[in-house]
Amino acid sequence: MLETLFRRARQPARRVISACGLALVAAASTVAASAAAAPAVRQLEIADYRGYLPEQHPVRQGMRAFADSAARASGGRLQVKVRSDALPGSPAAQIAALRAGAPGAPALMLVAGTGLGAQVKAFELLDLPYLVADAGQADALLDGPFGQALLARLAPAGLVGLAWWENGFRQFTTSSGPIRDARDLRGLDLRVIGEPVFVETARALGANPVPLPFGELYGALKAKRVAAQDNFISQILAGRLHEVQASLTLTNHSYSALVLAANAQAWAALAPREQGILQQAALEAARVQRRAARAEAEAARATLAAQGMAVHALAPRQSAALRALTAPLRERHFAAQDPELRKLYEAGTALAH
Numbered sequence: 001m002l003e004t005l006f007r008r009a010r011q012p013a014r015r016v017i018s019a020c021g022l023a024l025v026a027a028a029s030t031v032a033a034s035a036a037a038a039p040a041v042r043q044l045e046i047a048d049y050r051g052y053l054p055e056q057h058p059v060r061q062g063m064r065a066f067a068d069s070a071a072r073a074s075g076g077r078l079q080v081k082v083r084s085d086a087l088p089g090s091p092a093a094q095i096a097a098l099r100a101g102a103p104g105a106p107a108l109m110l111v112a113g114t115g116l117g118a119q120v121k122a123f124e125l126l127d128l129p130y131l132v133a134d135a136g137q138a139d140a141l142l143d144g145p146f147g148q149a150l151l152a153r154l155a156p157a158g159l160v161g162l163a164w165w166e167n168g169f170r171q172f173t174t175s176s177g178p179i180r181d182a183r184d185l186r187g188l189d190l191r192v193i194g195e196p197v198f199v200e201t202a203r204a205l206g207a208n209p210v211p212l213p214f215g216e217l218y219g220a221l222k223a224k225r226v227a228a229q230d231n232f233i234s235q236i237l238a239g240r241l242h243e244v245q246a247s248l249t250l251t252n253h254s255y256s257a258l259v260l261a262a263n264a265q266a267w268a269a270l271a272p273r274e275q276g277i278l279q280q281a282a283l284e285a286a287r288v289q290r291r292a293a294r295a296e297a298e299a300a301r302a303t304l305a306a307q308g309m310a311v312h313a314l315a316p317r318q319s320a321a322l323r324a325l326t327a328p329l330r331e332r333h334f335a336a337q338d339p340e341l342r343k344l345y346e347a348g349t350a351l352a353h
Contacts, residue, residue, distance in 0.1 A: 042274060043079045044266070045106035049094050049115070051086030058234075058296055059110055059258070062165055062289025066260070069281035078277060080108070091115035098263055099158040107266035110165060113257040114195055119157040122150055122337055125345075127197040129204070129326040132255035133349075135294060138166065140351050142257060146344040151259070160262040162282035165289045167232050167256035168297050171248060174228040175221065178247040178312035182206075182321040191217055191229035197333070201254070204326045214239065221245060232256065234293075237300040247310040248301075253322060260286070 046066065048059050060082070067080035083106060087094040095115055097105040113126040125131065132138045141147055142164035151161030172179055179185060186206035192198040194211035202209035210226045214235075220226050221244040229241070230253070236242065260282050267275065305311045334342045
């Protein structure tokens with residue numbers, strides 16, 4: 001009798017325990033289902049091809065703006081880490097690592113248009129002298145059909161071009177007086193980037209091209225192995241070239257574009273919505289970066305003048321003379337490309353004025 005009473009007393013307790021267990025299992029299943037339904041946090045890395053840029057550099061400002069925009073638009077699901085280092089090796093080796101998705105390579109990287117010429121011949125057009133007249137024309141060309149046609153040509157190279165950023169316009173510096181006349185470049189030992197288009201440009205202008213990496217430039221100028229060089233104004237200041245060069249001549253003779261490129265496989269692994277968010281973030285950040293680059297160039301010019309460097313703006317007539325000297329070079333390079341690119345270029349320059 002007593003055993004029967006005990007068994008009856010335990011039955012409700014068992015039912016309660018059983019019910020609690022089922023409830024816990026159901027709750028756990030609900031949490032697991034919610035976790036499975038929630039999109040996973042996607043982590044990507046972005047880097048520049050130069051690891052020495054200071055935190056306030058326009059490119060680093062642009063990369064931070066890109067990361068912030070992606071995180072905001074995705075509700076925190078797209079996390080982009082801005083790397084402070086660069087991949088080892090030459091720009092060509094860096095691009096090869098980005099294309100291959102090599103260990104340690106970021107999914108996204110800022111690449112100079114100069115470096116992409118070896119992958120896609122059409123990008124060699126960007127380094128042609130006097131291809132771009134001013135910042136307004138740069139925006140019209142790169143953000144319009146001409147720039148989009150170039151980016152589309154990156155696909156066979158295993159890259160996805162997201163947006164155009166910039167290094168800016170290159171200017172001449174000399175160890176003596178400024179360049180006031182096109183004839184002042186004749187016979188001048190001029191340091192250039194070791195790329196065919198830059199060497200050809202120097203020769204077209206009558207100068208003697210001396211290809212040198214930037215790391216050797218200061219010493220070469222100080223030792224008088226070269227008398228002149230061309231560079232971005234901000235780079236002239238950052239490299240302390242005003243200490244070994246007396247004059248800066250504002251020629252805007254060459255425009256350097258940057259491409260925010262993604263590894264094609266990493267890009268394909270993203271959902272369409274994620275791709276759209278990153279594409280929009282790249283365009284927004286491009287505007288931030290270009291504004292910052294142009295403001296920095298103006299500030300650097302003022303600083304160089306304050307440091308005692310003579311700053312001279314080339315007269316329009318002399319700019320026209322330099323443009324005429326380099327016209328055959330532009331013609332030859334365009335003739336070797338898809339004729340459609342010339343049409344898009346000419347339409348873009350016409351719209352900019």
